[in-house]
Amino acid sequence: MRFQTKNVHFQHKMDSTEVSKTKPIFQTSAFSFENFDDMEGFFEGKKNYLYSRMGNPNTDDLGKGVADLEGAEAGVATSSGLSAILAGILSVAKAGDHVVATQDLYGGTYQLLARELPDLGISVSFVNFESREEIEEAITENTVLLYSESVTNPLLRVEDLTGMVKIAASHKLKTMVDNTFATPYLIRPHEASVDIVVHSATKYIGGHSDVTAGVVTGNFDLMTKAQGKVSNLGSNLGPMDGWLACRGLKTLSLRMQKQCDNAQELAKALRDNAMIKQVHYPTAVSQHGNGAIVTVDFTDELSVHEFSKRLEWIKIVPTLAGLETSITYPAGTSHRSMPKEMREKLGVTDSMIRISVGIEDAEDIIAVFKKALS
DSSP: OOHHHHHHSOSOOOOSSSOOSSOOOOOOSBOOOSSHHHHHHHHTTSOSOSBTTTOOHHHHHHHHHHHHHHTOSEEEEESSHHHHHHHHHHTTOOTTOEEEEESSOOHHHHHIIIIIGGGGTOEEEEEOTTOHHHHHHHOOTTEEEEEEESBOTTTOOBOOHHHHHHHHHHTTOEEEEEOTTTHHHHOOGGGGTOSEEEEETTTTTTOSSOOOOEEEEEOHHHHHHHHHHHHHHTOOOOHHHHHHHHHHHTTHHHHHHHHHHHHHHHHHHHTTOTTEEEEEOOSSSBTTBSOSEEEEEEOTTSOHHHHGGGOTTOEEOSOOOSSSOEEEOGGGTTTTTSOHHHHHHHTOOTTEEEEEOOSSOHHHHHHHHHHHHO
């Protein structure tokens, strides 16, 4: 099936003579059995479900659905994007191992890698992934993984996935990429032989700003390990959230196309504004478009705080990817935990906003920003 068809028809079929048109919500903490021998069937691989922390039809649908769209063998749903990242890393790395990560990461990911992984005995080096030399220099004998984002947050650098995989292959390392900003509608990192792909399904996968979830995808062996980590660490997703994310996933291609088209128009409209120092918006990301995020760095003459008071119906939120256009302030939210010197090095300035472009009429979106700027 082609992408748009798979996007709608990804859920498991139910074994019943009377089948609901939509998948029911298995809102249960556990599954019942006829007797102890029947229960033993779960441990023998004859039964699919025992306890929802270990698996549930709704959360399995989400993992399977994203894996199918990414072109992966398997996928695991988790409680958030960060828990998906942790499960993916722990499917490869253990105490004593080393990870090399791109320096221009989402602030929450930076905090996980810089502050939490060392407590688990996993060391991390942050380097410029635009430089092969810096990556090579950071690799040590205990390095096991290269980590990056397909489109980085918030500066929207498009990663050279093929180059990253080649470096990893030459050192027998695994690769892992956060594909949240691009989604499989624009980029499918597994097609470039990336081993593990993660999503904050809170964003474009769910799409409606009403669920917190994550998904990690890869081959069967890695995802079996990831599923074990999710279960043992208790970072599983609940059935209702799994159902909501699946509902959102079915319209991913429609939403992303409209949001990408709108973002393209907004970026074009803002480029020549005298109050804007730089508009960050990538090119040549995909035949479908270049993403739905526009990052803007204002001149010193404009106060971002005053600007934020003049946005009418555009929401100010600490997240992205909903149906409605919204803005956030990276230096004060997503990258707040990143050291100021690191933010300055990367170019995440105090005069920068990140715009998550929604599905409204493009002319109306542009009009609000132009009026606020004036």
